[in-house]
Amino acid sequence: MDVGDERERHRNYDRRPMSVRAQPVRVRMAPSPTGFLHIGGVRTFLFNWLFARHYGGEFRLRIENTDTSREVAEAVDQIQDSLRWLGLDWDGPVTFQLDRLDDCRRVAEQLVADGKAYEDEGAIRFRMPDDGVTAWDDVVRGRVEFPNEKLEDVVLVRGDGRPTYNFASPLEDVWDEITHVIRAEDHISNTPKQINIIRAVGADIPVYAHVPNVNGEDGKKLSKRHGATGVDEFRKAGYLPDALVNFLALLGWAPDGETTIMSRDELIERFSLERVTPSPAQFDYAKLDWLNGMYIRALPEEEFAHALILWLGEQGYDWDAVLVRKAAPLVQEKLARLEEFPAYARFLFEDVHPDPADLDGGAPVLAVAREALAELEPFTAESIETALRDVLERLGLKPRQGFQPIRVAVTGSKVSPGLFESIELLGRETTLARLSAAVS
RNA sequence: GCCCCCAUCGACUAGCGGUCCAGGUCGCGGCCCUUUCAAGGCCGUCGCACGGGUUCGAAUCCCGUUGGGGGCACCA
Numbered sequence: 001m002d003v004g005d006e007r008e009r010h011r012n013y014d015r016r017p018m019s020v021r022a023q024p025v026r027v028r029m030a031p032s033p034t035g036f037l038h039i040g041g042v043r044t045f046l047f048n049w050l051f052a053r054h055y056g057g058e059f060r061l062r063i064e065n066t067d068t069s070r071e072v073a074e075a076v077d078q079i080q081d082s083l084r085w086l087g088l089d090w091d092g093p094v095t096f097q098l099d100r101l102d103d104c105r106r107v108a109e110q111l112v113a114d115g116k117a118y119e120d121e122g123a124i125r126f127r128m129p130d131d132g133v134t135a136w137d138d139v140v141r142g143r144v145e146f147p148n149e150k151l152e153d154v155v156l157v158r159g160d161g162r163p164t165y166n167f168a169s170p171l172e173d174v175w176d177e178i179t180h181v182i183r184a185e186d187h188i189s190n191t192p193k194q195i196n197i198i199r200a201v202g203a204d205i206p207v208y209a210h211v212p213n214v215n216g217e218d219g220k221k222l223s224k225r226h227g228a229t230g231v232d233e234f235r236k237a238g239y240l241p242d243a244l245v246n247f248l249a250l251l252g253w254a255p256d257g258e259t260t261i262m263s264r265d266e267l268i269e270r271f272s273l274e275r276v277t278p279s280p281a282q283f284d285y286a287k288l289d290w291l292n293g294m295y296i297r298a299l300p301e302e303e304f305a306h307a308l309i310l311w312l313g314e315q316g317y318d319w320d321a322v323l324v325r326k327a328a329p330l331v332q333e334k335l336a337r338l339e340e341f342p343a344y345a346r347f348l349f350e351d352v353h354p355d356p357a358d359l360d361g362g363a364p365v366l367a368v369a370r371e372a373l374a375e376l377e378p379f380t381a382e383s384i385e386t387a388l389r390d391v392l393e394r395l396g397l398k399p400r401q402g403f404q405p406i407r408v409a410v411t412g413s414k415v416s417p418g419l420f421e422s423i424e425l426l427g428r429e430t431t432l433a434r435l436s437a438a439v440s
Numbered sequence: 441g442c443c444c445c446c447a448u449c450g451a452c453u454a455g456c457g458g459u460c461c462a463g464g465u466c467g468c469g470g471c472c473c474u475u476u477c478a479a480g481g482c483c484g485u486c487g488c489a490c491g492g493g494u495u496c497g498a499a500u501c502c503c504g505u506u507g508g509g510g511g512c513a514c515c516a
Contacts, residue, residue, distance in 0.1 A: 032516045064516060123514050141445070150443055150512085158514040165516045189444060189511040212446080212509095219508070250452060250465090257454025258464050277446095277453080280509065284451050287466040297479075334478045344477085388475090403475035415477045 025057030026179050029090070030097075030169065032064045033075035036230040037082040039283070040184070040214035040222050043248045047211055048182045049088045050249065050271035060176060061090040064097050064165065082231035086241050087264065095176075097168050104163035104171055107201060108156045116200045122159035126167070126197060128152065134192035139180075139209035140276045146192040154193050170194040174203040182209045182273070185280070209273050212252045212280040222283055238311055238338025239288065243295035247288045251281040261294060293336040304332050311338045319349045326425055330417035344417055348425060352412025354438055362405020363439050365395060369406050370435035379428050381420040388420070409438035 027048045031041060052059035061083075065072055076094070083090070108124045111117035117126045128151040135145040156167040163171075173181060188210050195205055216222040228234050234244055246262055254277075255262070255270040262270070296304060305328035309321050327345045335341060346352075359366075372387045373379075392402035407419050410431055416422055423431050 030516090034516080121514085125514095144444075146444070152512075155514045160514080162514085164514065169516085184510095185445065186510050187516095190516095192444095210445080215509080217451080221509085247452095252452090254453050254464095256464090260452090260465050279446050281453090282451060284466070287452065290466055293479080331478095333480090336478090385475090392475095399475050407476060411476095413476090416475095417477090419475055 023177070023179060025052060025055040026060065026177055027052050027057065027182055028060040028062050028173070028176060028178050030062045030064045030172075031079055033072045033079065035075055035078075036232055037079050038222070039229050039231060039234065039248070042082070042086065042088075042231060043214050043251050044182070044184050044211055045083070045088060046086075046245060046248050047209075047253070047271075047273075047276065049090075050268055051180065051182060051273055052091075053268045054271050057179070058091040059089075060092055060178075061094045062097065062172060062176070063094060064169065078232070082235075085235060086231065086245060088245075095172075097172065100168070100172060100175070101161075101163060103175070104168050105157060105161060107171060108163065108167070111156065111200060114200075117156055120153075120155075123155045124157040125153040126156050126193075126200070128154070128193070128196055134195055136191065136195060136205065136208050139207060139273045140212075141210060141278050144188065144191070144210075146189075148192075151192055151196070156197075166190055166193050167197060170198050171201070173206055174198060174201065178206050180207045180209060180273075182211060185210045185213055185278075209276070211276050212278060214251055215280050215282050217282055217284065219282060228285075236315065236339070238335075238340070239292050240295045240299075240307065240338075243292040244288070246295070247291050251283070252277050252279075261291070289336040296335050296338075297333055299332070301329055301332070304328055308338060308341055312341070315339075317342070323348055323425075327417075330421050330425070334417065343413075344415070347411040347413065347416065347422070352410075352434060354408045354412045358408045358414055359405050359438055360408075362402075362409070365391065365397060365402050365405050366409055366435050366439045368395060370432055370439070373423070373428065373435070374432060376428075379424060381418070381424045384423050385420040405438075406435070410434050 029045050029048050031037065037045075049059050051057075061080075063076055063079075065076075080094070108117060111126070112119065112124060115127075117124050119125075129148040132148050133145045134148055134151065135143060138144050154166050155164050157163050172178075191208055191210070198205055214222055222229050228237060242264065245264065246267070249262070249267050249271070250260065253271070253275055255275065259270075299307065305325040308328055309324050312319055312324060324345075327348055331341060331344045334344060368391050369388060372391050373384065376383055376387050388403070388406070389399075392399060395402065403419055404414065407416055407422075408414055410419075410426065411422060426434075
């Protein structure tokens with residue numbers, strides 16, 4: 001059977017409706033609890049989740065732990081926090097590899113009894129086949145073959161009795177009745193070893209799908225120097241979970257050549273493993289920012305304000321929520337990330353210290369503007385605009401020349417939300433005070 | 441060194457033999473809008489790694505080269 005036929009077979013399999021399939025789809029994600037959740041790992045998580053949800057199957061969370069140190073417990077919590085924040089829910093309880101060590105050992109002993117494994121310096125090694133090839137039909141790569149002579153007799157159980165990853169992981173897949181193993185491509189070379197182990201215990205081989213890695217912007221593996229790589233860092237920077245999920249889904253997968261913005265439901269509906277590309281993708285922060293901005297702008301005003309308040313709270317700001325809510329509409333169309341909010345809105349919550357140089361000799365406008373606003377009724381963006389434009393006209397100033405000094409005096413910055421709305425929100429008293437301060 | 445994976449604009453990708461002198465999105469450049477910054481609108485720039493085949497016809501299939509990446513632990 002050639003590669004084309006093999007891929008076709010999987011396509012057919014996956015396209016069959018649930019009702020006619022032998023068993024429901026079940027996938028798993030098996031992170032090692034060594035630290036925070038890495039964004040590249042999240043993309044693999046996401047593919048598993050989308051696949052499971054698409055077919056109405058199960059998505060399990062399994063922790064590949066080997067010891068019980070305290071850091072591990074914290075990492076497990078952090079992983080779950082990150083997943084919840086991203087909105088990736090799993091089915092059933094979180095399971096731990098640690099809990100099945102005895103089962104693994106028992107299987108290893110049986111393997112030794114069967115002559116399929118042997119003891120070596122206190123460890124138990126698996127007897128890999130010596131000739132022929134071990135092959136499988138990868139859903140994203142087609143047929144992959146490894147010459148068996150290159151397969152080493154891997155250690156199943158260490159001298160101290162603990163099973164190794166290459167033994168425990170496939171066994172757990174068997175016990176959990178995992179139907180599709182969807183993991184990153186750096187596991188490709190583990191697969192033939194795991195296939196032989198699964199065969200040795202007389203179980204069925206799952207379907208494998210090795211999805212591409214996610215690299216940094218230099219094409220190298222994503223690392224610290226690429227900026228944010230942990231989920232918590234993206235959260236801190238003010239990315240919206242939906243935007244991040246949408247962006248991640250597009251790394252190595254596309255429903256067609258056109259669509260880029262998709263809701264969670266649409267992602268679930270359209271996702272398919274067959275359309276996952278085999279080549280690695282680079283993480284593009286600029287595109288993520290653009291997408292996040294799109295999501296921010298698409299948010300209903302109330303939801304945006306809510307997201308802002310939540311984020312500010314998480315970051316330790318004690319800014320008045322009522323005022324934040326009022327300020328939100330002024331900046332919604334400007335932000336790419338929530339973390340940009342303070343720079344725009346700080347003047348509403350804290351004193352300003354305009355750089356005299358930025359006032360650019362605007363003292364005359366400032367004085368006249370102050371006068372125009374002093375008695376203005378009502379004090380609304382609309383009336384403020386009218387009054388201020390009138391001032392500029394009287395002084396023969398172009399908008400750019402006239403408004404900028406006022407902006408700097410009132411907001412303390414050359415960049416701000418709309419001037420008139422900002423002044424209205426700031427209130428007459430504070431505005432006049434800042435104008436006065438800037439004049440003197 | 442050995443094994444494996446990958447190869448379309450700067451980036452993410454569409455393309456599964458003719459409809460492609462290659463389409464979409466981000467970025468980048470220009471213009472418009474404009475009280476700053478953004479946003480938005482319009483226009484534009486840029487690519488099938490190379491060499492052999494196969495075929496009437498190749499970005500699409502095959503082989504090789506080159507270039508990336510991953511793996512070769514009693515780590516996961």
